[in-house]
Amino acid sequence: MSAGGPGGGGLSRRQFLGRGLAVVAAAAASGCRVEELIGRSFRELSRDDVARVLARAARRQSARFGRPVTVDGAGPLPGVDFGYGLDLSRCIGCRRCVTACVKENNPSRRRPQIQWIKVLELDKARGVDLAHADAYYEADAVPRPGHFYMPVQCQQCRKPPCVKVCPVGATWKEPDGIVVVDYDWCIGCRCCMSACPYGARHFNWAEPDLPADELNPSTHYLGNRPRPKGVVEKCTFCIQRVRHGRYPACVEACPVGARKFGNLLDPESEIRQVMERKRVFVLKEDLGTQPQFYYFYAT
Amino acid sequence: MAWAWPRILLGVALGGALLLEPGAARGADGGPAPLYQAEPPPFTPGIFPCTQCHQGPGDPTRRRLGFHDDVQDRFDHDAEHRWCLDCHDNADRDVLHLSSGERVPFTASYRLCGQCHGDKFRDWRVGVHGKRTGQWNGAKTYYLCVNCHDPHSPRFKPLRPDPRPQRPEEMGP
Numbered sequence: 001m002s003a004g005g006p007g008g009g010g011l012s013r014r015q016f017l018g019r020g021l022a023v024v025a026a027a028a029a030s031g032c033r034v035e036e037l038i039g040r041s042f043r044e045l046s047r048d049d050v051a052r053v054l055a056r057a058a059r060r061q062s063a064r065f066g067r068p069v070t071v072d073g074a075g076p077l078p079g080v081d082f083g084y085g086l087d088l089s090r091c092i093g094c095r096r097c098v099t100a101c102v103k104e105n106n107p108s109r110r111r112p113q114i115q116w117i118k119v120l121e122l123d124k125a126r127g128v129d130l131a132h133a134d135a136y137y138e139a140d141a142v143p144r145p146g147h148f149y150m151p152v153q154c155q156q157c158r159k160p161p162c163v164k165v166c167p168v169g170a171t172w173k174e175p176d177g178i179v180v181v182d183y184d185w186c187i188g189c190r191c192c193m194s195a196c197p198y199g200a201r202h203f204n205w206a207e208p209d210l211p212a213d214e215l216n217p218s219t220h221y222l223g224n225r226p227r228p229k230g231v232v233e234k235c236t237f238c239i240q241r242v243r244h245g246r247y248p249a250c251v252e253a254c255p256v257g258a259r260k261f262g263n264l265l266d267p268e269s270e271i272r273q274v275m276e277r278k279r280v281f282v283l284k285e286d287l288g289t290q291p292q293f294y295y296f297y298a299t
Numbered sequence: 300m301a302w303a304w305p306r307i308l309l310g311v312a313l314g315g316a317l318l319l320e321p322g323a324a325r326g327a328d329g330g331p332a333p334l335y336q337a338e339p340p341p342f343t344p345g346i347f348p349c350t351q352c353h354q355g356p357g358d359p360t361r362r363r364l365g366f367h368d369d370v371q372d373r374f375d376h377d378a379e380h381r382w383c384l385d386c387h388d389n390a391d392r393d394v395l396h397l398s399s400g401e402r403v404p405f406t407a408s409y410r411l412c413g414q415c416h417g418d419k420f421r422d423w424r425v426g427v428h429g430k431r432t433g434q435w436n437g438a439k440t441y442y443l444c445v446n447c448h449d450p451h452s453p454r455f456k457p458l459r460p461d462p463r464p465q466r467p468e469e470m471g472p
Binding site (some may be wrong): 077080087092093094095096098099110112113115118135136137138139140141142143242245246247251252254255256257260261262263266268269270273274277278298 | 311338388422425426427428429430431432433434435436437447455457458459460461462463464470
């Protein structure tokens, strides 16, 4: 609006309304809704607004890919705090988790290529020494002698630095522990990427390259919903699956059963059994990020 | 799974067998989550039931057999000390037996494995060792030891890794 607003600067009520309508018309013509121009972040929406926003997102994605896409908004389950376990003594570095994650979560395939899981190859002699890690190893067969493997993805920190630095509140930690991004609220400043000590956040430098036939049409608004250009994305523990009780895709894909997932508040859950019985550590503990992603050695 | 033999179906009864072990994760309702067996134990096609050929007890002397070459050739499970009838029951070839002599069906082979690998067995029962799929808060599918480990050669076989990610310099315009 022009400076002054209604009643100011000689703008009559009629002119004000007229210009307002012009904005509305322009917004409609550009495919953008007024409620988006004056909108609120996803987590501030009322229940009715959420339903409308989800329906709109589903409509848009379906049009974008030319096939039906569902956009779910399932909230956190009460009494649930997610924890993830990864058995470093089992992982063989086969990258099946990466492949399953890409298939499930609709990231850009090439140019840019975005993968939420990075599998590091490390020397057994050096131990967990990230300065000498190699994510680009190629081999006819893994595990390669003298090496071990450490997949790294979002650690879903209890004190997430990425959330702390976001200038617009487009990323936050949900009550069930998942750190999410509202892709419609992200301004693409990438502060969160420089704040994350795990390299877990990824930026869509170009229009995401996601062929319609590779799309997973079952999406969550804060998860695997296809992203626009210019926003940041990250692992959400497969929020579209785990909020409906299913295991994350990487857990089910792992051929050696190195990946464990469950509710930290349930003493019988697999993740709690791991913590009771095994040697467990978190990555870069000294930074005080308090990950909900635990590495362990089962042997 | 890595041990990718062709498999025969043992039938619905086995495929849906229910495993109820103490310490299983709780379901959404607070009760124990049901656990379902993933797949029937893997067999060489056409070979089960074993009583097709082995009707009565055979010669219990340890020796090289004239049949089952594929198994004997790859056998690497404490081969120095073990042979077929340490696990396979001589009188009823369609089942296995424990060291006590108690017979166990192939669907409960984890009891046999657990005789020596007690630490893994304890971890497996609570979901720390091995693989489960399905619901983290409900019905789960579990894999038997033999779904991942060839009982005749149990070390997990190396795999070809999926393609490496692009290097940043390869992602240019």
